[in-house]
Amino acid sequence: MSLGLDNLKHIVVLMMENRSFDHMLGALKGEDARINGLTGNESNLDTENEPARVQPNAEWQSQLDPDPNHHFPAVQKQLFYPAMGPPAAPNMQGFVQSYFDMQRDVNHSRKIMYYFTPEKLPVLTTLARSFAVFNGWFASIPGPTICNRAFAHYGTSFGSVTMDPFEIKKPIASIYDRMLNAGRTTKLYYFDQASSTMEVVNLLSNQPKVFGTYDQFLSDCKLGSLPDYSFIEPNYTDHEGDGGGELLASDQHPDHDVQEGEVFIAAVYNAIRQNPDVWKSTALLVVYDEHGGIYDHVAPPSCTPDGFTEGSNNDPFIAPVADTGTGYTFAFDRLGIRVPAVLISPWIRKSTVVPGSEDPANGRIFDHASIPRTVTDHFIDPAFAQRSWREKSAGTFLDLLSDTMRPDSDCPVFQVS
Numbered sequence: 001m002s003l004g005l006d007n008l009k010h011i012v013v014l015m016m017e018n019r020s021f022d023h024m025l026g027a028l029k030g031e032d033a034r035i036n037g038l039t040g041n042e043s044n045l046d047t048e049n050e051p052a053r054v055q056p057n058a059e060w061q062s063q064l065d066p067d068p069n070h071h072f073p074a075v076q077k078q079l080f081y082p083a084m085g086p087p088a089a090p091n092m093q094g095f096v097q098s099y100f101d102m103q104r105d106v107n108h109s110r111k112i113m114y115y116f117t118p119e120k121l122p123v124l125t126t127l128a129r130s131f132a133v134f135n136g137w138f139a140s141i142p143g144p145t146i147c148n149r150a151f152a153h154y155g156t157s158f159g160s161v162t163m164d165p166f167e168i169k170k171p172i173a174s175i176y177d178r179m180l181n182a183g184r185t186t187k188l189y190y191f192d193q194a195s196s197t198m199e200v201v202n203l204l205s206n207q208p209k210v211f212g213t214y215d216q217f218l219s220d221c222k223l224g225s226l227p228d229y230s231f232i233e234p235n236y237t238d239h240e241g242d243g244g245g246e247l248l249a250s251d252q253h254p255d256h257d258v259q260e261g262e263v264f265i266a267a268v269y270n271a272i273r274q275n276p277d278v279w280k281s282t283a284l285l286v287v288y289d290e291h292g293g294i295y296d297h298v299a300p301p302s303c304t305p306d307g308f309t310e311g312s313n314n315d316p317f318i319a320p321v322a323d324t325g326t327g328y329t330f331a332f333d334r335l336g337i338r339v340p341a342v343l344i345s346p347w348i349r350k351s352t353v354v355p356g357s358e359d360p361a362n363g364r365i366f367d368h369a370s371i372p373r374t375v376t377d378h379f380i381d382p383a384f385a386q387r388s389w390r391e392k393s394a395g396t397f398l399d400l401l402s403d404t405m406r407p408d409s410d411c412p413v414f415q416v417s
Contacts, residue, residue, distance in 0.1 A: 004345065004403065007280055008378070009228065011285070012231075013232065015233070018291065019291065019292055020296040025124070025128055026297075034355070036135040036136075055115070067255065067293075068293025069101065070291065078094040079300070096110060123265050131352065134356065134364075135353065135355050136355070137356075137366040138335035138336055138365065139338075141336050142335075143336065147163070152369075154168070155369045155372045156387075186210060188212065189231070190212075217271065221274070236249055253292065254294075270414055284343070287342075288339040290339060301335055302333055303390065304392075305389065346406045346411055
């Protein structure tokens, strides 16, 4: 065990919305060849059979409107076009075709290939350069928000690939219930009542004491009273604040202002960073729930099926499948599309790049089930049995913490107004 792990008292996860790895961080390959980003030659054919190349033209807002389709059938098209699924292998050639379906506009459909230059995302790219960026962190399934966020909370979506509420099946407990049952502390911080999400209500309807507001998170950092495990929800909606004035959504979901999300990420990081005791004892993971229909060039790998065990006495394996509306059932045996993920701690060596599927010998694959797996292993018991097969096989990430704590001068601070 490293000194970084010895000092680790808090794990914090900030999950943003609906952006792919290449869209947000792909340009960093130009600075660091270890990062599995964009060369500039990647393309999809548009509906006029012309190549639509990736372009560094992404804008903070007013570009991805309408919202790109990221429900299961659309993601199948993005992955497999012109095929519509297995037995074909994912070729990542259907993103422009899929976005064309939204409003039948060829020129607009090509914008799904746009990506941000690093100077447009100074917070996220600075954190990726300064700490650990993952080449191989994927959404848990090729589908939308709620089922993917369920993997972060439960290590499974209980057979759901949609935005519909899902049935929670015992003995799989949320990471919050596991922590409480083990005598640990945990909190899910949501931005405010107007911006809390559907899955949060479903998730914690019987655990109101686990809820906390974002203002409470800021206070807990300042006072040094962060719980063992925290999950932070951004602001999902533009709405009026308690004191008047407009609060802009900070989740970065298209077509919300990406800059507002940058400010929010910086504020979360600064809150942890500015208390020396919290800073040296916390690992912060910034990750995105799914790709939002936006282009990424890396084909999602196969994975352990998302089965779960009913009961506590080695009852038969239950392998959920989903009726996807695409002509076949999905066996939860393939991950979703790659998303940005950055792990932050002063115990992480500067400019760490965690290899993914591009490095067959040393690459590591992660998905959102890695979150409850890592938290459970660190705070409760690595042998904890009541979790999905997917979670049990998921990668963990705390081994990235080293024996050396970096000096204060070697870790960025952001100026946030």
